[in-house]
């Protein structure tokens with residue numbers, strides 16, 4: 256008889272818990288950091304899922320990172336919906352938030368609700384995000400009342416960067432810091448389930464955190480927030496060029512992609528690719544039969560001289 260130890264079968268892998276608004280609130284209460292990242296298509300969403308992030312944002316940063324616009328302003332609702340739908344199909348666990356693009360929610364509550372509903376119905380988003388306090392807080396209230404969860408966004412709000420003096424940190428004087436704080440509190444009062452703080456001094460975050468009951472997700476807002484968000488292309492180093500101070504690069508995917516495409520080009524040009532293993536085979540008798548069926552190509556093809564089998 257064998258004395259080999261009996262190996263009991265591995266327990267079934269535990270499926271991660273679907274991220275809900277209440278789970279985010281729970282994480283805040285427990286002091287467990289919330290991880291959010293942007294994604295704009297099916298493969299990037301699958302990567303975010305596999306990495307186990309909590310929240311995926313189809314940010315309007317897609318305008319610049321994947322659509323090549325000079326700012327986030329030009330991206331349309333239809334473009335965002337196409338990207339958000341692709342991301343949805345790559346996700347099961349994280350909460351999916353779609354960014355309402357500039358001009359798609361500011362005009363009226365009706366416009367804001369109609370656009371938010373499209374993100375839920377057409378792209379399968381769990382929630383939407385909008386920028387700024389003031390009238391945006393009213394729009395947020397209307398969207399929440401219509402049954403769509405809203406994430407707010409204060410500090411540097413790229414959709415209105417021109418009015419803010421460019422892509423620069425916000426709230427660096429006491430008065431401007433108070434403006435940011437008031438925007439955040441207005442969005443909280445309007446029923447937002449979470450708020451993004453972008454490019455504000457850490458001391459401002461520290462000062463306002465005790466007043467915020469909803470999770471705060473920071474990007475360039477210091478360590479005191481309940482979670483952090485970074486743009487997929489920034490953190491993975493997918494593009495060249497200037498990155499904001501708050502970006503930390505965790506990979507250089509652009510370099511790896513260029514190396515891959517260059518190696519492929521070199522192989523094609525040197526006829527090293529494809530090799531036998533990349534092709535399909537045909538049984539020898541089928542090849543023979545094909546030769547028979549082809550007959551004499553010169554006669555049958557009106558005198559054109561070619562031979563498919565070489």
Ligand code: KIV
Nearest residue numbers: 293314315316451484
């Ligand atoms: O559009 C975006 O990617 C964002 C994040 C930076 C929060 O709004």
